[in-house]
Amino acid sequence: MSDVIVAGVGLHPWGKFPEKSWVEMGADVALDAVSDAGMEWTDVEAMVSGAMQWGGSTGMRSGNTIAAALGETGVPIANINNACASGGSLMRAAYAMITSGMHDSVLVIGTDKSPKGYFPSVPVLADEPRPPVDMVRWQVGVPNPAYWALEMRKRMEAYGSTEEHLAQVKVKNSRHGSLNPYARYQKAFTLEQVLSSPMVCDPLRLLEICATSDGAAAVVLVSEKKARRLGVNPPVKVAACSLASGEFGDPTIRIPLLAATSDGAATAPLLSESRLAAQMAYEQAGLGPEDMDFVELPDNSSWHELQYLETMGFCGEGEAEKLLDAGETALGGRLPVCPSGGFSSFGEATMAQGILQIVEVTWQLRGTAGTRQVEGARKAITEVYGAQANNSACVLTT
Amino acid sequence: MKQTPVLEGAFVSDPEPVLVGSRCRSCETVAFPASFTCPNPRCARKDVVATSLSRTGRLASWTTVHFPPPPPFVAPDPFVPITVVEVEFVSEGIQVVGPLVGASAEGLRMGMAMETVVEVYYSDDSGEVIGWKFRPTEGDADE
Numbered sequence: 001m002s003d004v005i006v007a008g009v010g011l012h013p014w015g016k017f018p019e020k021s022w023v024e025m026g027a028d029v030a031l032d033a034v035s036d037a038g039m040e041w042t043d044v045e046a047m048v049s050g051a052m053q054w055g056g057s058t059g060m061r062s063g064n065t066i067a068a069a070l071g072e073t074g075v076p077i078a079n080i081n082n083a084c085a086s087g088g089s090l091m092r093a094a095y096a097m098i099t100s101g102m103h104d105s106v107l108v109i110g111t112d113k114s115p116k117g118y119f120p121s122v123p124v125l126a127d128e129p130r131p132p133v134d135m136v137r138w139q140v141g142v143p144n145p146a147y148w149a150l151e152m153r154k155r156m157e158a159y160g161s162t163e164e165h166l167a168q169v170k171v172k173n174s175r176h177g178s179l180n181p182y183a184r185y186q187k188a189f190t191l192e193q194v195l196s197s198p199m200v201c202d203p204l205r206l207l208e209i210c211a212t213s214d215g216a217a218a219v220v221l222v223s224e225k226k227a228r229r230l231g232v233n234p235p236v237k238v239a240a241c242s243l244a245s246g247e248f249g250d251p252t253i254r255i256p257l258l259a260a261t262s263d264g265a266a267t268a269p270l271l272s273e274s275r276l277a278a279q280m281a282y283e284q285a286g287l288g289p290e291d292m293d294f295v296e297l298p299d300n301s302s303w304h305e306l307q308y309l310e311t312m313g314f315c316g317e318g319e320a321e322k323l324l325d326a327g328e329t330a331l332g333g334r335l336p337v338c339p340s341g342g343f344s345s346f347g348e349a350t351m352a353q354g355i356l357q358i359v360e361v362t363w364q365l366r367g368t369a370g371t372r373q374v375e376g377a378r379k380a381i382t383e384v385y386g387a388q389a390n391n392s393a394c395v396l397t398t
Numbered sequence: 399m400k401q402t403p404v405l406e407g408a409f410v411s412d413p414e415p416v417l418v419g420s421r422c423r424s425c426e427t428v429a430f431p432a433s434f435t436c437p438n439p440r441c442a443r444k445d446v447v448a449t450s451l452s453r454t455g456r457l458a459s460w461t462t463v464h465f466p467p468p469p470p471f472v473a474p475d476p477f478v479p480i481t482v483v484e485v486e487f488v489s490e491g492i493q494v495v496g497p498l499v500g501a502s503a504e505g506l507r508m509g510m511a512m513e514t515v516v517e518v519y520y521s522d523d524s525g526e527v528i529g530w531k532f533r534p535t536e537g538d539a540d541e
Contacts, residue, residue, distance in 0.1 A: 120468040131405065133431065138471045139404050139519055140529065141463060141480050142495055149461035150484050150495070157508050201461045202503075248439050251493065253484065259419075259430040259494040261437060 001099045004238040005227035006396065007220045008037025009359040014215035014346045015184040017113075022055055025216040026066045026111030033107065033218035038230045042073055044220070045103040048090045050110040050351025051081035053122050062111060062351070084300065086110065087217070087354015088243065088277075088384040088392025094221045095241040104226040108219045110352030114212035118143040121256070134256040144387070145209050145301060147255050149201035151270070152303040156203065159318035161306065165325075166208045167194035169302035172330050173338050174207075177345025179331075179372035184213050185345045208302040213347025217355035219362070236365045239379075239395040240284035244276035246389025255387040271311050273391040278312040278383055281393035289313040292395075293377040294335060294364065296357040298385035299342040305329075309337070312383055312393075331372060339364065339372050357382035358394060365398040400525030401518075405431055407448070409530045414453055415516040417487075417494060417530055421449035428490040451492070454513045454535055455485040458493055462503045472520035472527075483532050485512045500533035511535050 010032025012025045026049070034041055049063030058065045063077040082089040087110050094106035121134045155161050171191050177183040189207060197207040227235050246254065247268035253260045262268075269275050282288050289312060297308040309320040314335060323329050329337040340346070340360035343353055361380045363369045383393040403409070408431045409417050419430035424443030427436055430451065436444045460483040466473035481498035483506070498506075499517060513535040519527045 117465070118468055121470075135470055136405050136431075137495075138467055138469070139527065140482070140495065141467050141471050141497060142482050143463060143465075143467045146461050146463055146482050150459040150482070153459045153461065199462075199464050201463050203461075248437060253493060253495060258496075259492055261427060261429060261492050 002101065002223040002225065004095050004098045005222050005224060005232055006236040006238060006358065006362045007105070007222040007227055007230055007232045008033040008035065008039065009362045010036060010218040011182050011356065011359045012216040013182050014213045014349065017214045022052065022059065022062070022111045022113045022214070022216070023065055023069055025214065026062060026109050027069050029111065029216045029218035030066060030070065030107060030109050033220045037220040037222065037232070039105065039220065041070055044073070044075060044105055044107045046075050046097055046106045047077045048093045048106060048108050049077065049079050050086045050090060050112065051079040052112050052351050053081060054113060054115060063109060066109060066111070082390045083387035084298065084348065084350045084353060085384045085386025085390045085392050086351045087357070088382070088394065089390065091238070091354065091358060091394055092241045092243040092392055095238055098221055098223050104223040106221050108221060108355060110218070110349070110355040111216035112349035112351040113214040114349055116212060118145070119212065133258060137256045137258055140258065143201065144255050145201040145204050147253060148301045148303045149204045150253065151307065152203055155303070155306065159321065161321050163195065163203050164191070165306065165321045166203060166205070166302040167191050168324055169299070169305045170194045170207050170344055172324070173299060173342045173344040176331055176339050176372055177341025179370070180341045180345065183341045183345040184211065184347050204301055204303065210300050210343040211347035213349050215346060215349030215352045215356065217352045217359050219355060219358050234366060234398050236362050237397050239287070239397045240281040241392070241394045242277045242280035242284060243390070243392045244273045244280060245391070247272040247276070250389070252389070254389050271307065273389040274308065274311045274383060274385060277391040277393040278381070281381060281395050282313070285395040285397070287379060287395060291379055292335065292381050294339055294374045294380050295337050296340060296342070296360055296380065296382040297337060298383060299338055299344050300348065300385055304385060305337060308383065312381065331374065336374050339369065339374050354382070354384040354392065357384070358396070361396045365396060399521070401528050402525060404519055404527050404529035407432060409514070409516055410450070411516045415514050415530070416453050417451040417514055418448055419451055419490070419492070420446040422446050428492050430492055430494055451487050451490055451514070454511050455487040457483060457506060457508060457510045457512050458486040459484040460498065460503060460506050472522065483512065485532050497531045499531040505534065511538055
């Protein structure tokens, strides 16, 4: 089985770009990644691309749309949608194509433009026998952050977490984002500013929930053989790339569902898919959480950052706030969390956010992350969070 | 006025308002809304029947939504924040979300008993859309 190496990366600045189409953004990062790998567009052997629902039917086949723009070469193209876990799922697909020996180079593209505000439902067939649960949950009135707020309140009850903890996550991530020229928000917020931002779904405030952005990111993954031929230096290795889905009995009420079955007999943990994906990635890499120099986790909200520190095995249940309070999760701390600034600073672009994490880790492991560089970084793990329980984690090493 | 359920078969009002889900005849797993099959992967039988959930459950969590959700949510103008609660039906082993009624969020306490009621969600030209809501009640939740 060939090792998988990140040969090239490309990242578009994130924000709102009404004058530029998602196709142009995707084409830009694709060419940047190919060029960073020292390759030509015509050298790419296969492509995987995020199936972008907001782009309509051409968006759902974004890879073909971008290939048509840049020049069709007849390569296999797979378009995948796994909600916010799409980027990780694309990585996993490309990883499998290379480890299997099927291809020596695969271009991974995520490009997305998101509607403002709460993510709305996607239109569905009118003549289905029953309305889909995604329509019903909107009539009930449960936007995505409400699901996260319900979990956060339980956390506050169980562990004594406070509104200040939620705000401190944003303060930290905004400080990291202020050092990243690609981030949408490059402003370091104070605790007071975060705590005076409007309440959205209490206890989560506006500044503690990631915005919905336009963004794009791409990477070129290659086989060991191809990496040697290209002279990739330093070779950032994809030591693991997992994909997991939810387990029955998980008490998490998943977006966009209305209920969760979790009787006494069922033993699955909260966010079972995320815990599984992280465990599988550690196992595959032969490494553990204690080996990681930093982590890019899915800070879709401040609740996520606290919860994922536990879900990914960095501390026991109810202990994430202690790591935060001690400054261990900030740049310069023992385990910097989201040195990129995270989704908190970039906003969500669902097809691209998992790939954004891979780009950041690659720059960090190359030692080219500028003022937000994690000193001596050699190993890191990324994880995304996908609606309806799908999840992927990657371990990168150098 | 014509009344349409937000989800056909998901609740009844008579003789008392309760949610209706499905129960597996073999492993007893309860699902809401009702499923056509049993969601337990270790259950081989998959034979389900409609089942009424307990009238009352325990408050497991809540949040107040301060910005109006997008359509098909029908928001009054000006928007009045809504509180969404999560209620655990203990004997069925299931947690369900729904709108709070009959109390403000300030009066809520974890674990308090909540009863199911059926009320109007909103009205439009074609009539009223009705659905389940949860209301604090005296006493203990059904076990």
